[in-house]
Amino acid sequence: MGRLHEKVAIITGAAGGQGAAEARLFSREGASVVLTDLARDGLNDLVSELRQAGGRAIAARHDVTDExxxxxxxxxxxxxxxxxxxxxxxxxxxxxxxIADTALDAWYRTIDVNLTGPLLGMKWAAPVMRRSGGGSIINVSSTAGLTAHNDAAYCASKWGLRGLTKTAAVEFAEWGVRVNSIHPGVIGGTTFSRNSAPGHAEAGRRAAPLQREGAPDECANVVLFLASDESSYVTGAEIAIDGGYTAGGTLWMRSKLRDALAAGEIV
Ligand SMILES: NC(=O)c1ccc[n+]([C@@H]2O[C@H](COP(=O)([O-])OP(=O)(O)OC[C@H]3O[C@@H](n4cnc5c(N)ncnc54)[C@H](O)[C@@H]3O)[C@@H](O)[C@H]2O)c1
Incomplete structure (x- = not known):
């Protein structure tokens, strides 16, 4: 029996990257999945793939900022x-x-998608989960929700989502709804990483003690654990999926700098 046997899961932003990896894994583990994204193009192919493999899946066009x-x-x-x-x-x-470059339209758009979207999702899903006998919400934050980040709106939205997660965990506990956040570092095979600034991915690899970027499947495995009953006593928690970056990334980089300075490789 699958780890999500008889569960119904909604995954937003499921057209690619981490969302698609979660859709495939959840479906393999027995969940019925509702996959949503801004456009249905990529989603329809994914739904066909999952159905051909025997899964139950449906796609919906969905802007998470629209209540x-x-x-x-x-x-x-x-x-x-x-x-x-x-x-x-x-x-x-x-x-x-x-901060000095922030255009307000970009600020509001980022806060709307990354913070208001999850707020609305929790607002409407939690009562349905309560009627369904309980549930689990996983909010995808970022290491930018644990540290400083060179994108003001993104950083603020992901820190906000971390706080909202803990607030929701307390508010929904009596309904049997658990709420946790994950905090990915640099994850390859995503539109995020494909569109990143030159050097970003390589710098991310070198700054992580594990010395590599993560993969969408490695995020999906953690999300599966949080979605399943295996994590039944876990709520309000935050899990970094970052190769050790936030645990020791700055120490790691300082050690590298110290060695390079001592060797005269940099001044
Ligand atoms: N890739 C990384 O390095 C990384 C690192 C840390 C956190 N994250 C977070 O992981 C999550 C998933 O991103 P990904 O890495 O799979 O990248 P991705 O760009 O492949 O996926 C993001 C998806 O969100 C969808 N989306 C954007 N705005 C939307 C809206 N208003 N309504 C509905 N869908 C919308 C996009 O169409 C896209 O399919 C994001 O929340 C991102 O902030 C990613």
Whole structure:
């Protein structure tokens, strides 16, 4: 029996990257999945793939900033699959603007997608999960929600999501709904990494004690654990998936700098 046997899971931003990896893994583990993203193009192929493999999957066009569309997604999940047990608030965007460069439209868009989107998702999913006998919400933050980051809106949104996660964990505990956040570092094979600034991925690899970037499947495995009953006593927690970057990345970099300075390789 799969680890998500008889569970219904909604995954936002599921057209590619981590969301698609979670969709494949959840489906293999027996979940019925509702996959949402801004456009249905990539989603339809993924749904066909999952159905051909024997899974139960459905796609919905969904902008996570639109409250009415969240109501529609809940209705769809309930009418197609009879309830909701898992929500992965995975959809995200970036601004790439420092504080001095921040344009307000980019600020508001990033806060809307990364913070208001998960807020709306929790607002509408938690009561459905309560009626469905309980559930698990996983909010995809970032190492930028644990440290400083050179993108003001992204950093603020991901720190905000971390706080919102703990608030939701307390608020929804009596409904049997657990809420946790994950904090990926540099994850390859995603649109985020493909669009990153020159040197970003390589710097991310070198700054992580494990000396490599992560893969979407490595995030999906942690999300699966949080979605499943195996994590039944875990709520309000934050899990870094970053190759040790936040645990020791600065110490690691300082040691590298010390060695390079001592060797006269840099001044
Ligand atoms: N890739 C990384 O290095 C990295 C690192 C830390 C955190 N994250 C976070 O991981 C999550 C998943 O990103 P990914 O790495 O798979 O990158 P990705 O760009 O491949 O996936 C993000 C998805 O979100 C969707 N999306 C954007 N705005 C949306 C909206 N308003 N409504 C619905 N969907 C929307 C996009 O269409 C895309 O499919 C994001 O929240 C991101 O902030 C990524």
């Amino acid at each position: 009415a569309q969240w109501v529609d997604v809940m209705r769809l999940a309930e009418s197609e699959f009879g309830g909701v047990n898992v929500l992965v608030n995975n959809a995200g965007t970036i601004s790439r603007q420092g």
